[in-house]
Amino acid sequence: MEPAASWHCPTNFDSEPDRVTLAHGEGGRGSREFLRQHILKRFPQVANSMSDAACLTTHQSHLAFTTDSFVVAPLFFPGGDIGKLAVIGTANDLAVSGAKPMWLSLSLIIEEGFSVTVLERILDSIAATAAEVDMTIVTGDTKVVPRGCVDGLFINTSGIGVLLPEHVKHARSLIPGDVILVSGPIGQHGFAVLASREKFEMQSELTSDCGLLWPAVAALHAANIPTKTIRDATRGGMAAVLHEWADACGHSLCIDQNQIPVTSEVRGLSELLGIDPLFVANEGTMLVAVPASVADMALEVLRAVPISRHSQRIGVVEPRQIVPVSVIRTLKRRIPLDEPLGAMLPRIC
C-alpha cells in the first residue's frame, strides 16, 4: 500500500484532493481518470471490460449485464422523464454491447415528502417503456431517505440481456480505415434537459432523443454487417466516445463537422451558450464503427430503422498521430477535438 502522504489525485482538480467534485461525474477525462484511480483498481474484473455491459458466460448462453443510476433534473423533460430514461439508458447499454435487453431490476431512492401522484406518473412511464422495449422488471427495491438527502427521486436500474452469437467487439479492435457512423442528430437530450431545467423560452420545442437502440443493432446483425464496435454517446457526448475509442485502439480518429447531423434547435442553443454539441449527452444516439467495405451497406441498414433513420457517415480511423481525435472544420483543416474535462459551462457573452 502506498503511504498516504504520496497520494494525489491525477486530475489535480483541486488543491484539496480528498473531495469528489461535480467534474468527476460528467463523463470525459475527469470521470475516466477518477474511475481508474479510485474504483476500477479495486475491481479488476470491471476494469478488464470497461465497456457498456459485462459479458457473462453460462453453460447455456452468453449474457450481458449492466447497471446505471439516473439523477436527472428536472424529472420530466420534452421527450421523456426519469422513468423512461432509467429503462432506455440501461437497455441501450445492453443493446450497444450486442445483447437483446431482457430483464431489469428497479431501485428507487425517494426523498421524504415526494408526491405520490408524481411517483405514480413516473412508475407508469417505467412500466410502459419496459413493455415497449420488451424488458421484464424482475426485481426491485425502494428506499425513502430524509428530506434533502436526494433531489426528489433517484433511480438505479440493472439489466441483463442475451448476447447475439456474433458479439460486438471491443473498441480495441478498431484499425485504420474503419469507418465511423452516427445514428442520428446529436446533442438533443442534453440540450432538451438543459432548456427544460433552465426554462429557456424557445420558439420550437427541443426534444430528447431518448429511445431504444436495439432495433438498429439487431438490424445490423440481421444484415450480417461485421460491426467493429458500438457505443451510445451519453455523458460527455460524441467527443467522449471518440476519445475512449482512440484510447482503446491506439489509433487516431478523424470526423468531418459537415457530415454530423445537428438539428437547428441544437445548433441555435449551442451558439447561444457556446457549448459544442459534440460534448452534449444523447440518450438514443450511437456511434458505430464498421470496416470500410461494408460502410455503405451499414448506413443503408441503419437508415431503414426508425431510431437510426438519420444515420450519417462521419469519420474514419487513421494511423496514430499526436492528436487522438480531430475534426475537419469549415476551412477543411483538421482541428484537434479535446476531451470533455467536466461539465460544459456556458460562456458569458
Add this chain to the structure above:
Amino acid sequence: MKMLDEFRDPNLAMKLVESIQALAKRRWTIMEVCGGQTHGLLRHGIDEELKDVVELLHGPGCPVCVTPSIAIDHAIKLASQPGFLLATFGDMLRVPGSSISLLHSQAQGANVQMVYSPLDAVKLAQERPGTQVVFLAVGFETTAPATALAVLQADALGLDNFSVLSAHVRVEPAMEAIVKAADCRVNGFLAAGHVCTITGYRSYQVFARRYRTPIVVTGFEPVDLLDGIHRCVQLLEADSPQVVNAYARIATCEGNPNALELLERVFDVGDRAWRGLGLMPNGGLQLKSKYVGYDAVARFGLSNRCEAHAEECQSGAVMSGKILPPQCPHFGSRCTPASPLGAPMVSTEGACSAYYRYTGLGARSHERREIVI
C-alpha cells in the same frame, strides 16, 4: 438557422481566404479583441490558414480572464458563509481566485449557483427571503445592461437580500491601453460585434483617427471573421484608418439605446484593476451611489484593496498581444485546463484555452506529461 449556415459556408470561407492572400502586400498584425472571436479563429484554423499574410494577436476581451482575483476571493468568502448564496455565470466557476475557484469552494460546501442571467439571481432572492443572494457580475458592456436591469428590478421589488459584486469592465479603455503602449505591434483591430450591438461604434471613429488604426466591427462565425479580416486588410493596404461595420446584420453605429440608458441609470464609469493588465483608467463600471445598497462590497464590509501579489500566470502579456499562449513557459506544462495557473486556460473565451484545445499543443503536452508520470 439557415442564417447561421450561410456564415459557415466552406466555399465562401475559402474564397475570402484567397482574397485576403491576394490583397495583402505585406504581413499585417491584427488583434481580435473578443475572446469568443479568438476561439472561433482557432477552432476553424483561420490563424494557420492566413499565417503568411496576417498575424493574429489575441486581445483582452475575455471577461472572465480580466476579472480580478479579489472579486473571486470575495465571492468565495461570501458563498462560504451561512445564509449566503453566490450566483454567477457558468464560465466563472473554474477560474482560480488567489487560491481556489468557485467550483472548488462549492465542493467544500460553499453555496454557489450557476445562473444564465442576473435576473435569475433576483428571482432566487425573491424565492429565498432568508438568504442573502449575491450576484458576481462580470463581463463587458454586453452583460452589464442585464445586471443594471437586475438592480432596478430588485429595487422596484424592495428586495433587501439581493446584492451585486460588480466586476463589469469596458472594452475601449483596454484597446486604448494596448495601442498606446510603446511596443504595440497592432496594425488594426477586429472589434467585438456583440459589444458594438450595445454600445454602437461612434466612439471608435474618433479612436481610429486618433491612433491611425483601422477598426472593423466583426461577428463570430468563420465567414464573419474572415470578412472582418478582409475588410481590415483592405483598410490597412489603403492606409485608411477608418471604422467599418462587418456585422451590420446586428450592430449599428448608435447601438442599443435601451441598453445604454440602463447602463447610464445604474452605473458610473470608474477606474478598475484588470487581472493581468493592472489599473485601467475608466476601465470599469461601478454602481451609482444611489444604488450603493446593492453593492456587496459596501454592504458586507469587504476590503476593496487589491492585494498586490505576483501571479505566475502571464495573462497580461497574452491579452495585450505581447506573447502568444504557447510562448508562455507554463503553457501545457504547469498550466493546463485541469490545473490552471490563470483564467485564460480555463475560460471558454480564454486565448490559452483556445490554443490548448484547437492547435494540438494541448494533446502534445498531455502526452508528455503522461510519459513523465
